[in-house]
Amino acid sequence: MSKPNYSGTFNMVDQQNMDAYLAALDINIALRKIVCLLRPTKEIKHDPASGAMKIRTLTTFKNFDMDFTIGQEFTEDLGPVDGRKCQTTVSWEGDKLVCVQRGEKEGRGWTHWLEGDKLHLEMRVQDVIAKQVFKKAD
Numbered sequence: 001m002s003k004p005n006y007s008g009t010f011n012m013v014d015q016q017n018m019d020a021y022l023a024a025l026d027i028n029i030a031l032r033k034i035v036c037l038l039r040p041t042k043e044i045k046h047d048p049a050s051g052a053m054k055i056r057t058l059t060t061f062k063n064f065d066m067d068f069t070i071g072q073e074f075t076e077d078l079g080p081v082d083g084r085k086c087q088t089t090v091s092w093e094g095d096k097l098v099c100v101q102r103g104e105k106e107g108r109g110w111t112h113w114l115e116g117d118k119l120h121l122e123m124r125v126q127d128v129i130a131k132q133v134f135k136k137a138d
Helices: 018-024 029-037
Strands: 008-016 041-047 052-058 064-069 074-078 084-093 096-102 109-115 118-125 128-136
Touching: 008 118, 018 029, 018 118, 018 128, 041 118, 064 074
Parallel strands: none
Antiparallel strands: 008 041, 008 128, 041 052, 052 064, 074 084, 084 096, 096 109, 109 118, 118 128
16 A cells, blocks of 8 residues: 655644653753744655655744655754754654654654644654644645
8 A cells, every 4th residue: 555645835733742842852941932932834745656755844943854765764963953863763654654763862753644634743752742733735
């Protein structure tokens, strides 16, 4: 069975537990307050045939690019997020994209999935989970 194509532009419509997630990443309180006010846009380019994917997270404060091939481990520079590097693998679990980020923080990673015109993102670190929901732009 073919995998879904995640390509598109998505605007955030809901966010839950982001402050606790950022605190678990040791982000200082001033930066946490700024990040919690942001309404990011995700631009995703996905080639289902090759597994190549680029996820751009765009905000008025800072942008973050993640460029990878599904199923291949790579060194991810999370400098713009929390100053760390980790070994990252993104793979399929059914129709969900599951990311495991091995490094200083245990249990770090995220899961993306599509439901209709909504892109869901669950971010994990240690025992803390934050959630964001994005709606596909017209």
